[in-house]
Amino acid sequence: xxxxxxxxxxxxxIVSLILLLISFYSYNIYRNTKLLFVILVFIFFLIRGLILSxxxxxxxxxxxxxxxxxxxxxxxxxxxLYMAALKR
Numbered sequence: 001x002x003x004x005x006x007x008x009x010x011x012x013x014i015v016s017l018i019l020l021l022i023s024f025y026s027y028n029i030y031r032n033t034k035l036l037f038v039i040l041v042f043i044f045f046l047i048r049g050l051i052l053s054x055x056x057x058x059x060x061x062x063x064x065x066x067x068x069x070x071x072x073x074x075x076x077x078x079x080x081l082y083m084a085a086l087k088r
Contacts, residue, residue, distance in 0.1 A: 009056050013049030016042050037084035044077045 020042035027035040048070070055065035064070075 005056055009049060009053040013046065013053050016045035016049050020046055034084055034087040037080055037087060041077055041080045041084065044073065044080065048073055048077070 020039065023035060023039045023042055026032075027039060051061070051070075052065055055061040
């Protein structure tokens with residue numbers, strides 16, 4: 001695999017994990033239900049980053065990483081972000 005793909009996969013995974021931990025911390029302080037949607041979004045990003053990272057080193061998973069399933073997963077993430085923005 002090219003080094004760029006490995007770096008991007010690792011960056012997505014690490015950043016989503018950090019943002020997930022920050023979201024959990026914020027939820028523990030404010031107890032705002034809007035933050036629950038944000039937590040779900042970062043959980044989905046973390047899962048996506050893990051799948052991408054694993055797919056870089058495990059060749060049989062690569063067709064799944066580059067398929068329409070990833071686009072559907074991205075659509076789910078965007079929908080959750082939209083719901084978090086609309087939540088009062």
